[in-house]
Amino acid sequence: MFQEKLIESKVNKGITTPKGFKSVGIHCGIKKSKKDLALIVSDFPATAAGVFTLNKVQAAPVLVCKENLTNGDTFRAIVCNSGNANACTGEKGYQDAANIAKEAANALGINAEEVFVSSTGVIGEKLPMDKVIAGIKKAAKETSENEFLSAAEAIMTTDTFVKSRQTSFMLNGIEVSIGGIAKGSGMIHPNMATMLGFITTDASIEKQTLQKLLSSANKKTFNRIVVDGDTSTNDMVIMLANGASGIRIEDGTKEYNLFEEELFGLLKNLSMDIVKDGEGATKLIEITVDGALTDADAEKAARTVALSPLVKTAIYGEDANWGRILAAVGYSGIEFNPDKFEITINEVKILKQNYFVTLPNAIANQTLKAEKINLLLELHFGEGKATCWTCDFSEEYVKINGSYRT
Amino acid sequence: MFQEKLIESKVNKGITTPKGFKSVGIHCGIKKSKKDLALIVSDFPATAAGVFTLNKVQAAPVLVCKENLTNGDTFRAIVCNSGNANACTGEKGYQDAANIAKEAANALGINAEEVFVSSTGVIGEKLPMDKVIAGIKKAAKETSENEFLSAAEAIMTTDTFVKSRQTSFMLNGIEVSIGGIAKGSGMIHPNMATMLGFITTDASIEKQTLQKLLSSANKKTFNRIVVDGDTSTNDMVIMLANGASGIRIEDGTKEYNLFEEELFGLLKNLSMDIVKDGEGATKLIEITVDGALTDADAEKAARTVALSPLVKTAIYGEDANWGRILAAVGYSGIEFNPDKFEITINEVKILKQNYFVTLPNAIANQTLKAEKINLLLELHFGEGKATCWTCDFSEEYVKINGSYRT
Known part of the structure; x- marks a missing residue:
């Protein structure tokens, strides 16, 4: 601080x-x-x-x-x-x-x-x-x-x-x-x-x-x-x-x-x-993409994940739905090899290369109980690295924005 | 049909x-x-x-x-x-x-x-x-x-x-x-x-x-x-x-x-x-952008509006918050003149050129009571035209996606 x-x-x-x-x-x-x-x-x-x-x-x-x-x-x-x-x-x-x-x-x-x-x-x-x-x-x-x-x-x-x-x-x-x-x-x-x-x-x-x-x-x-x-x-x-x-x-x-x-x-x-203080937020999410071709690619991927409502609602629901994270990187527009993709949540590697899931869902979901979520996405494709921050996505967001002017 | x-x-x-x-x-x-x-x-x-x-x-x-x-x-x-x-x-x-x-x-x-x-x-x-x-x-x-x-x-x-x-x-x-x-x-x-x-x-x-x-x-x-x-x-x-x-x-x-x-x-x-049948949807929204420089520009703008959670939550809340719509077109990346922007909701022109608001909010909001919302955005900037469809954005979306795998 x-x-x-x-x-x-x-x-x-x-x-x-x-x-x-x-x-x-x-x-x-x-x-x-x-x-x-x-x-x-x-x-x-x-x-x-x-x-x-x-x-x-x-x-x-x-x-x-x-x-x-x-x-x-x-x-x-x-x-x-x-x-x-x-x-x-x-x-x-x-x-x-x-x-x-x-x-x-x-x-x-x-x-x-x-x-x-x-x-x-x-x-x-x-x-x-x-x-x-x-x-x-x-x-x-x-x-x-x-x-x-x-x-x-x-x-x-x-x-x-x-x-x-x-x-x-x-x-x-x-x-x-x-x-x-x-x-x-x-x-x-x-x-x-x-x-x-x-x-x-x-x-x-x-x-x-x-x-x-x-x-x-x-x-x-x-x-x-x-x-x-x-x-x-x-x-x-x-x-x-x-x-x-x-x-x-x-x-x-x-x-x-x-x-x-x-x-x-x-x-x-x-x-x-x-x-x-994100509208309706319950968790702070730090997304680091490492091993992209360039820093710009890493930023693009991190930003796309940070924007995905499906990733953010899953984190809100404490569901380590890694498929949504990988799919978001997939449509971010960057070059990478999905087979080499790895995900670490709060120091726990939940997905290793070749889609190897290290833990049962119920255990992987435990990593999302914290209020601060560190999402490390390793691409093993280059030296590019970037970090973005976002928050999770709750029903409260809709309530706040549906009645903003009333 | x-x-x-x-x-x-x-x-x-x-x-x-x-x-x-x-x-x-x-x-x-x-x-x-x-x-x-x-x-x-x-x-x-x-x-x-x-x-x-x-x-x-x-x-x-x-x-x-x-x-x-x-x-x-x-x-x-x-x-x-x-x-x-x-x-x-x-x-x-x-x-x-x-x-x-x-x-x-x-x-x-x-x-x-x-x-x-x-x-x-x-x-x-x-x-x-x-x-x-x-x-x-x-x-x-x-x-x-x-x-x-x-x-x-x-x-x-x-x-x-x-x-x-x-x-x-x-x-x-x-x-x-x-x-x-x-x-x-x-x-x-x-x-x-x-x-x-x-x-x-x-x-x-x-x-x-x-x-x-x-x-x-x-x-x-x-x-x-x-x-x-x-x-x-x-x-x-x-x-x-x-x-x-x-x-x-x-x-x-x-x-x-x-x-x-x-x-x-x-x-x-x-x-x-x-x-x-959009997850949590209560309204079908048809967005037509007319008068963009090109059809591609019109599509880009319509798509950006269709994607904006702030527009979609406002429509869910039946709030004719036209500023959010104009701002979304503003960040869509297309060329246009905001001064000439006009919005018609279900046949009612609620915003005329030079930011002229034709109706009190409470009356404009009535246009959003319907289940099918036609949003016509006129740019008066060219001949480009395109239509996209989307739905509104409710708390239910978050509920569905926060617990998708449970």
Whole structure:
């Protein structure tokens, strides 16, 4: 757990663990009573990086964020509302997103171009702008170093727990911190679930270097959970680096490598938090494909297994139905030899080469009693390896999504 | 309904409606008590055509069928067992499938190369060959023109009703018939559900012409339902043409076109039967995408919508959540302009261009009260058009698949 890596003197404060960040989450009235507006502010101009959905349908806040990130050098704040995605809202929706940035800038005494805007919730409805604007004004007065949990809470939709992580570590004798919050729901299938992540650090990192760090860590964490960041209309991960620690991270240095490792660990933990909180999930499933022709093939196979409703319902039912797993790899589109396929579940090899079943079903099924399932799929076909994370698939998923808007 | 097209004098007899075919379904003991072995026999040598799964992992019977179809000119029988897929069973499984053909050939007094073998059920378990062989011997004695329903029943797994269709029509004053049975389950997602179809006709059709007819009709019917014939380890559709009607169908004639139309109709009806019987399904959904750049784009978009658990759970919950539909088209990978997107549900246009919502949610939701849902998605981007069929997604799907082997 990355929390445990915190330096002793340090208190866990999520995204406000890095120096010079404040945040808050409030209820502005989009939702009936739950918190629905988060504000994250850096005391100092920060560089920023972002990764965004690849959906052809891009929500208004995504467009505004991409413009600001492309045009600007330094940034100061992130505003995020939940309960309404401001997606498929046309020109009016775009104006609303731009106005949120303006109103936040006014309230904070900064420029609109320094503000990122994010939304999550129902698609196709206009934002109640009067409530949102009043909320922004209120939130701007209430940000503090201690309001990191309320911010994490205010970006939730069907999430059942707050996803907040931080890590602090020494670089050249100076303490550096990274904090992050995330939200994710509907992650049983990568179809358009909204996944948001907001990351802060008090390291000083050039914009390009920060983008490289975030993109690379994102690729092996948020993009490896079956939320599939790139298919929602609203997905985004934004990272701010304000330099308040006094430590500068430059590409190609050992500090860079250390920082990258810490960032990867933090994003991985947030990713696992999201999967664990999968709608209706009862088990966290880590799928590692080893021995594929290439890493890309391994990822393709792992992702296909992670997507298979038949595999996920079998794991939910604690049925070690290995035929479904092998068949999923079979239709993933990669080259491999089914005769050499082996499956290990939580350290127990249940299938050896040439379809040799090592254990009676009833015993093999015992391996699925745990809450964390490690699925190792060995192809013996090359050196490619990759890991994805997903969760099992229960009746509860259908209940949640059948009545989402009611 | 194609049944209604039957010529008056004709009795509905499914795959034995065409002259010179007999069939039967019996219980041989793979399953506890339900029928699990079907035999279809042509009195005369028949040409044959087949379409098979594209999964890298191909079940033993698929391999045997492909060999026989490639090497042989005429064929006489199809044996199909349910309850065990004979997939991922290695060399032993292949021998078992080959032996089934041999045993059926012996019992029927024909050659093993004239027999097609098919299996559906659990993957990775060896067939109880003593039971299967005894069953084949029994079945060979019991085939008749009236045992078409027991054959349809014996190929079922989680199917809740028998899928049997026939059509008879006049060609040059002579009556020609086509009959078909099918089974399909787990069709909520195209991942590896087994779909089987066996089609008979008493027309005389050359092997190549028959393959052309079957492939073309299959492409727009079985391949357009979200069972996705090409991802299971066992999927196959086999068609036999025994010429008993005396009518010959040749490519490029008006008889060919008429026959093709009838075959398409029959396969479409069987496809709809499969979707209707989707595991846990409560609604049949027809998705038509119109105005895409190309037909291929339209199919891609329709298929993506048909696959989206979020769309399918929303329809199950009778929630006209159009944002989910638009977002699914958005991540389908096709080119289109979201601003021009329009949605019509059961003749009611609920979304017009520029995200104009024509009705309050509560009223739009009424369009989903029906059991058959027609979803028309207009892109206004080109001339491409395609239709796919799927079903909604209920808690029951998870229940069925979580306890499939128990």
